[in-house]
Amino acid sequence: MSNPILVNTLRGEVIENRHRGAIAVCDPHGRLVHAWGDVDALVYPRSSIKALQALPLVESGAADHFQLSDAELALACSSHGGEPEHTAAVHSWLTRLDLDEDALECGPHAPSNDEAAAALIFDHVAPGRIHNNCSGKHTGMLATSRFLEEETHGYIEREHPSQQRWIDALGEMTDLDMQRLPWSRDGCGIPVIAMPLKAIATAFARIAAPDDLPAARSSAVGRITAAIAAHPFMVAGSGRLCTEIMELTGRRVIVKTGADGVYTAALADKSLGIALKIDDGKSEAAQVAILAVLTKLDSMHAAELEALAQRCRMPITNTRGVLTGYRESAGL
Amino acid sequence: MSNPILVNTLRGEVIENRHRGAIAVCDPHGRLVHAWGDVDALVYPRSSIKALQALPLVESGAADHFQLSDAELALACSSHGGEPEHTAAVHSWLTRLDLDEDALECGPHAPSNDEAAAALIFDHVAPGRIHNNCSGKHTGMLATSRFLEEETHGYIEREHPSQQRWIDALGEMTDLDMQRLPWSRDGCGIPVIAMPLKAIATAFARIAAPDDLPAARSSAVGRITAAIAAHPFMVAGSGRLCTEIMELTGRRVIVKTGADGVYTAALADKSLGIALKIDDGKSEAAQVAILAVLTKLDSMHAAELEALAQRCRMPITNTRGVLTGYRESAGL
Numbered sequence: 073m074s075n076p077i078l079v080n081t082l083r084g085e086v087i088e089n090r091h092r093g094a095i096a097v098c099d100p101h102g103r104l105v106h107a108w109g110d111v112d113a114l115v116y117p118r119s120s121i122k123a124l125q126a127l128p129l130v131e132s133g134a135a136d137h138f139q140l141s142d143a144e145l146a147l148a149c150s151s152h153g154g155e156p157e158h159t160a161a162v163h164s165w166l167t168r169l170d171l172d173e174d175a176l177e178c179g180p181h182a183p184s185n186d187e188a189a190a191a192l193i194f195d196h197v198a199p200g201r202i203h204n205n206c207s208g209k210h211t212g213m214l215a216t217s218r219f220l221e222e223e224t225h226g227y228i229e230r231e232h233p234s235q236q237r238w239i240d241a242l243g244e245m246t247d248l249d250m251q252r253l254p255w256s257r258d259g260c261g262i263p264v265i266a267m268p269l270k271a272i273a274t275a276f277a278r279i280a281a282p283d284d285l286p287a288a289r290s291s292a293v294g295r296i297t298a299a300i301a302a303h304p305f306m307v308a309g310s311g312r313l314c315t316e317i318m319e320l321t322g323r324r325v326i327v328k329t330g331a332d333g334v335y336t337a338a339l340a341d342k343s344l345g346i347a348l349k350i351d352d353g354k355s356e357a358a359q360v361a362i363l364a365v366l367t368k369l370d371s372m373h374a375a376e377l378e379a380l381a382q383r384c385r386m387p388i389t390n391t392r393g394v395l396t397g398y399r400e401s402a403g404l
Numbered sequence: 405m406s407n408p409i410l411v412n413t414l415r416g417e418v419i420e421n422r423h424r425g426a427i428a429v430c431d432p433h434g435r436l437v438h439a440w441g442d443v444d445a446l447v448y449p450r451s452s453i454k455a456l457q458a459l460p461l462v463e464s465g466a467a468d469h470f471q472l473s474d475a476e477l478a479l480a481c482s483s484h485g486g487e488p489e490h491t492a493a494v495h496s497w498l499t500r501l502d503l504d505e506d507a508l509e510c511g512p513h514a515p516s517n518d519e520a521a522a523a524l525i526f527d528h529v530a531p532g533r534i535h536n537n538c539s540g541k542h543t544g545m546l547a548t549s550r551f552l553e554e555e556t557h558g559y560i561e562r563e564h565p566s567q568q569r570w571i572d573a574l575g576e577m578t579d580l581d582m583q584r585l586p587w588s589r590d591g592c593g594i595p596v597i598a599m600p601l602k603a604i605a606t607a608f609a610r611i612a613a614p615d616d617l618p619a620a621r622s623s624a625v626g627r628i629t630a631a632i633a634a635h636p637f638m639v640a641g642s643g644r645l646c647t648e649i650m651e652l653t654g655r656r657v658i659v660k661t662g663a664d665g666v667y668t669a670a671l672a673d674k675s676l677g678i679a680l681k682i683d684d685g686k687s688e689a690a691q692v693a694i695l696a697v698l699t700k701l702d703s704m705h706a707a708e709l710e711a712l713a714q715r716c717r718m719p720i721t722n723t724r725g726v727l728t729g730y731r732e733s734a735g736l
Contacts, residue, residue, distance in 0.1 A: 074406040074424075081664075081685065084588025086598045088448055089664055089685035092406075092424070116420055179723025193525045204723055256416025261724045266418045332413075332420055352684035353413065353421035391511025391536055392593045 075109035078350065078364070078404070079357040081388065082397040091357035093333065095348040095365055095404075098273035100281050102247060105344060106369070107270070108404060114266035115349040118258060120330030122149040122209050123296055123338075124245055124275055128237035129212045130292035134219035138168060145299035146306035148212030151329060153309030154183025154203040161306065162207045169211070169218050176201040176210050177228040178260035185309055206260035208306075213262075228261045235263055244289075245275035259331060269347045272336060276345025279326065280338035297326055297338065313359045313383060317366075320376045327362060329355065335362040339371050356399060360386060364401035407441030410682065410696070410736070411689040413720065414729040422734075423689035425665065427680040427697055430605035432613050434579060437676060438701070439602070440736060446598035447681040450590060452662030454481040454541050455628055455670075456577055456607055460569035461544045462624035466551035470500060477631035478638035480544030483661060485641030486515025486535040493638065494539045501543070501550050508533040508542050509560040510592035517641055538592035540638075545594075560593045567595055576621075577607035591663060601679045604668060608677025611658065612670035629658055629670070645691045645715060649698075652708045659694060661687065667694040671703050688731060692718060696733035 074092060081089035094109030104111065126148040129135050135145060144165050152158035166172055182189045182199045192199055201207060210227075213234040217224045220233070227234040243250040248271050258264035278285060282293035300307055304318035307328070317327050326338040333350030335358045346365055350357045363384045366372050377384065386399040406424060413421035426441030436443065458480040461467050467477060476497050484490035498504055514521040514531045524531055533539060545566040549556045552565070559566040575582040580603050590596035610617060614625035632639055636650035639660070649659050658670040665682030667690045678697055682689045695716045698704050709716065718731040 083448055083596070084586060084598075086446055086448065086586050086588065090683045092684075114418055116415060116418065177724075179725065181723045190525050193522050194528075196526075254416060254418050256418065257722055257726055257728045259722045259728075261722060261726065264415070266416075351422045352424075352686055352689075354684055354686070357684075390589055390591045390593060391513045392509075393511065394589055394593065396589045396591075 073110060075351055077402045078108065078361045079399060080402050081399045083388075084397060088397070090402075091350050091352060091354050093348060093350040093357070093361060094269055095346065095361065096269040096273040097344055097346050097365065097369065098270055098277050099344060100274070100277040100284060102270070102274040104270055111270040111273075112268045114254065115269055115272075115334065116256070116264045116266050116332070117272050117336070117347070118264060118330030118332060118334050119151045119206065120328045120334045120336040120347070121242065121272065121275070122151070122328060123279060123300065123326070124242050125209060125238040126212055126296055127241040127289070127292050129216050130295055131241075131288055132216050132219060132237070134216040135295070137219050138215055140215070142299035143303045143306050145296060146303035147208030149296060149300055149328070150208045150307045151205040152208055152306065153185030153188060153312060154199070154205065155185045155188045155309050158208070158306065158309065159202045162202050162211050165211050165215070169215055171214060171218070171224070173200055173202045175214055175224060176204070176207055177226075178204040178206050178210050180204060185311075187310075204260055210260065230255070230263045239263070239265070242275065245278055246271040247274065269349060272347035273345040276336050276338040276347065277343060278345070280340050280345055281343035297323055297340075300326055316380065316383065320379060321372070325366065325371055329358065331355070333358040335359070337362060337366065339369065342369065342371065344369070356386065359383065360399055360401055364404050368404045405442060407683055409734045410440065410693045411731060412734050413731045415720075416729060420729065423682050423684060423686055423693075425680060425682040425689070425693060426601055427678065427693065427736075428601040428605035429676055429678050429697070429701065430602055430609050431676060432606070432609040432616060434602070434606040436602055443602040443605075444600045446586065447601055447666065448588070448596045448598050448664070449604050449668070449679070450596060450662035450664060450666050451483045451538065452660045452666045452668040452679070453574065453604065453607070454483070454660060455611060455632065455658070456574050457541060457570040458544055458628055459573040459621070459624050461548050462627055463573075463620055464548045464551060464569070466548040467627070469551050470547055472547070474631035475635045475638050477628060478635035479540030481628060481632055481660070482540045482639045483537040484540055484638065485517030485520060485644060486531070486537065487517045487520045487641050490540070490638065490641065491534045494534050494543050497543050497547070501547055503546060503550070503556070505532055505534045507546055507556060508536070508539055509558075510536040510538050510542050512536060517643075519642075536592055542592065562587070562595045571595070571597070574607065577610055578603040579606065601681060604679035605677040608668050608670040608679060609675060610677070612672050612677055613675035629655055629672075632658055648712065648715065652711060653704070657698065657703055661690065663687070665690040667691070669694060669698065671701065674701065674703065676701070688718065691715065692731055692733055696736050700736045
């Protein structure tokens with residue numbers, strides 16, 4: 073069985089590239105409301121579940137103890153662009169934990185934001201761990217560990233309580249037995265666990281409609297989604313789709329990208345969760361696909377879609393600046 | 405109908421990304437010797453046909469007139485990395501034509517070679533047209549036009565003789581009526597024509613075994629393939645698969661990548677041509693696929709495959725330098 077084509081790239085009148093994938097839309101009871109493709113196949117959610125991975129930061133009491141700002145909570149859920157605002161906030165937060173960049177166990181990589189990457193090259197500064205798009209998530213894990221007075225060294229290992237906590241929370245939010253699922257290492261070094269898209273969508277439906285969750289969990293979800301909605305820049309950055317969508321929708325549509333063509337969404341007004349994966353891992357195709365499903369579900373207002381028109385049907389230009397085609401939904 | 409999965413990306417034990425595609429292997433008579441997927445579907449060959457586009461440069465007499473070196477001929481067939489050796493050679497060639505970078509009608513883009521791109525940023529130099537990976541091809545077109553005393557301004561337009569010449573040659577090499585095929589603009593601004601993979605493979609079989617072509621064509625093909633084989637660095641550059649393969653195989657296996665997941669090959673010792681396209685346009689998948697088909701056809705010697713082992717099964721590491729998986733052939 074092959075998943076349906078979700079996104080095409082046109083050059084002139086000819087389809088040049090095709091992107092297949094699967095999309096699950098679930099309610100908080102785990103019921104599949106819409107599905108395209110094989111939503112039972114195992115996929116790695118990658119960074120798309122950072123809001124879930126941040127639950128222990130709030131539930132442990134660490135967020136209160138360190139008086140975390142909403143911007144810092146948003147950063148804990150981010151795949152940031154490594155822009156100065158992001159790295160300054162991570163640096164300041166680490167300092168309050170009596171830690172520095174060396175405590176981060178994610179590896180270094182150049183900022184995904186082109187300007188920030190060019191600034192480092194120009195200044196002869198090698199990218200550091202703080203520029204890793206996951207440095208906010210890691211700082212959140214370190215904060216919880218510091219608050220609980222754990223050894224922080226080795227906090228990225230699966231056996232460490234830092235990882236066990238979010239894995240347990242994810243098991244509760246997805247109704248999956250996390251111990252039975254295949255896992256590997258994510259780009260930043262922490263574990264990544266493969267799971268069905270429909271389970272991920274269910275967890276995000278519970279993010280969208282947390283009222284039936286235990287009180288402490290419901291409260292933590294509310295605080296995290298409020299923080300994300302208040303600081304969409306901190307979750308991604310300049311020119312990034314996650315930021316652009318949530319600047320328009322606020323808490324009504326919480327979205328998060330994950331590496332290799334993953335996207336999740338929590339639709340507060342519809343009590344639905346979405347999870348999608350592009351088979352070939354193309355991020356730009358996942359962007360077009362999440363907008364297509366949000367459109368299909370009437371989750372975006374007309375003015376919002378208008379503002380994002382060039383995201384829904386992405387113009388492609390060549391090196392001369394001439395329009396050569398579009399990346400667009402194949403139709404859902 | 406969907407094309408078969410040609411390449412997978414593994415993270416741990418789980419397949420994270422899948423790349424479908426089609427491959428045609430043809431002989432000089434246009435007979436399909438092997439096929440995977442739909443080889444009749446129209447694809448844009450992009451830069452994979454630059455050796456064919458360089459035919460008029462030799463056949464017109466321009467290459468002789470300007471006493472082009474083999475390195476310059478190879479550059480005319482290149483998608484170069486914008487490294488100093490590439491841009492210096494283009495600059496020197498343009499100067500001999502009494503032209504400068506402004507005559508190039510390709511747009512500017514940052515060198516695809518990371519070091520060359522970083523050097524420009526560090527020096528506060530904006531990328532120029534000369535850094536465009538196609539600047540050698542454009543200089544070859546300008547050389548022919550200068551030799552024939554044509555107006556060079558607007559040489560990238562389909563109506564200009566510069567384009568008509570290679571389109572005519574391509575029609576002869578593929579047995580296709582170029583006027584009936586859909587076309588658009590390539591990344592560098594010249595026309596790009598959509599055609600069946602099997603026709604592209606046939607043209608490369610004729611590159612591999614040019615003896616049955618008209619004498620002037622056969623001679624031009626021989627001169628071009630000799631130049632490419634003698635200067636594989638000029639065709640691509642540092643760390644590039646095309647260069648690495650041909651540094652090992654010389655003229656026996658001539659390969660060329662094209663944007664959006666295309667690869668072609670001309671197998672001199674087997675009189676076969678190969679053309680492949682990854683549906684989703686992923687270049688790294690096309691690299692694995694071309695090596696898989698070359699292996700399947702016994703076109704690479706054991707020592708060559710050994711030298712390219714990490715290209716055939718590409719290790720993927722995370723930001724910590726930890727191996728997380730492989731990009732590998734799904735089996736042909």
